[in-house]
Amino acid sequence: MSRRKTRHKTGLLRIKGIGKKVHDAWIGYVCLACETLNLFSIGNTLLDPNDTYNTAEWRCKECDFLHSKDSPLPFKEWPSEYTDPDSIKCQRFWHAFFRIATENKEAYWKQCNACGRILPSHAFSKHSEWGPLEKQMECRSCKGAINAYLNPKRTKQQLYESNIRRRIADLLLEGENETIDIDELFKRFNNRCFKTGVKLDENKRSTWEIDHILPSSWLYPLTKENAALLSKEANNNKRNKWPSHFYTNTELIKLARITGADLELLSRKEPLVTYVQQPEPKK
Ligand SMILES: [Zn+2]
Numbered sequence: 001m002s003r004r005k006t007r008h009k010t011g012l013l014r015i016k017g018i019g020k021k022v023h024d025a026w027i028g029y030v031c032l033a034c035e036t037l038n039l040f041s042i043g044n045t046l047l048d049p050n051d052t053y054n055t056a057e058w059r060c061k062e063c064d065f066l067h068s069k070d071s072p073l074p075f076k077e078w079p080s081e082y083t084d085p086d087s088i089k090c091q092r093f094w095h096a097f098f099r100i101a102t103e104n105k106e107a108y109w110k111q112c113n114a115c116g117r118i119l120p121s122h123a124f125s126k127h128s129e130w131g132p133l134e135k136q137m138e139c140r141s142c143k144g145a146i147n148a149y150l151n152p153k154r155t156k157q158q159l160y161e162s163n164i165r166r167r168i169a170d171l172l173l174e175g176e177n178e179t180i181d182i183d184e185l186f187k188r189f190n191n192r193c194f195k196t197g198v199k200l201d202e203n204k205r206s207t208w209e210i211d212h213i214l215p216s217s218w219l220y221p222l223t224k225e226n227a228a229l230l231s232k233e234a235n236n237n238k239r240n241k242w243p244s245h246f247y248t249n250t251e252l253i254k255l256a257r258i259t260g261a262d263l264e265l266l267s268r269k270e271p272l273v274t275y276v277q278q279p280e281p282k283k
């Protein structure tokens with residue numbers, strides 16, 4: 001599975017390793033020997049049931065049992081004329097086994113790019129022409145949360161500061177974040193933490209952070225205008241705070257001067273969501 005939780009510069013959780021594979025189809029099957037659920041990605045071309053029957057060698061990640069038409073069936077209670085791979089009965093079983101996993105689109109599995117779970121195809125709503133399964137990128141649960149997020153009054157309390165909200169914010173900002181030129185950032189902030197003034201060393205990566213001035217939890221992407229240089233400690237205090245809840249008025253003015261950010265927005269007393277568009281489909 002490619003799910004990895006990592007913290008990026010703003011301290012937000014995000015799911016890496018999906019990227020362009022967001023539409024990939026997965027095979028999901030329960031091991032005949034130990035009943036473990038096995039999942040693996042097959043990319044963006046669905047399997048042909050007959051080819052799969054003839055060529056598949058699916059090894060269980062738990063018990064190593066090889067699912068192949070050349071393997072005897074691992075059912076001790078069955079008589080050997082049913083489990084011997086030379087028997088027609090065994091071959092009929094294998095044929096059906098591979099057909100069930102590959103014949104219909106609905107039999108495949110898919111990874112949600114918001115929560116990262118690999119779920120049966122039917123956990124995703126339809127979206128024509130998106131990948132071989134023609135499904136949405138997010139599972140129905142996450143989609144429900146995204147829709148709630150876009151209507152924040154209704155569920156503001158429930159979603160406030162929760163992980164799901166951060167993930168969704170990241171999802172919505174995917175492709176919007178710029179790569180920050182670190183040399184240039186240090187030069188602009190005179191090699192100092194903007195909040196504390198402490199001198200920072202660009203080469204000591206664990207001592208500094210890039211502050212996402214307008215937080216990604218309010219759907220602001222990381223851009224040159226939205227990046228400040230902070231010490232690790234200062235950034236731990238800033239986190240997802242709205243700029244006026246962390247910086248003094250004087251600091252806000254200075255910050256707007258350094259970065260070119262919109263001072264009126266920075267100095268607002270209450271957060272404002274401005275970016276609420278869905279990401280473009282990735283082909
Ligand atoms: Zn197994």
Ligand SMILES: [Zn+2]
Pocket residue numbers: 112113114115116117138139140141142143
């Ligand atoms: Zn999900």
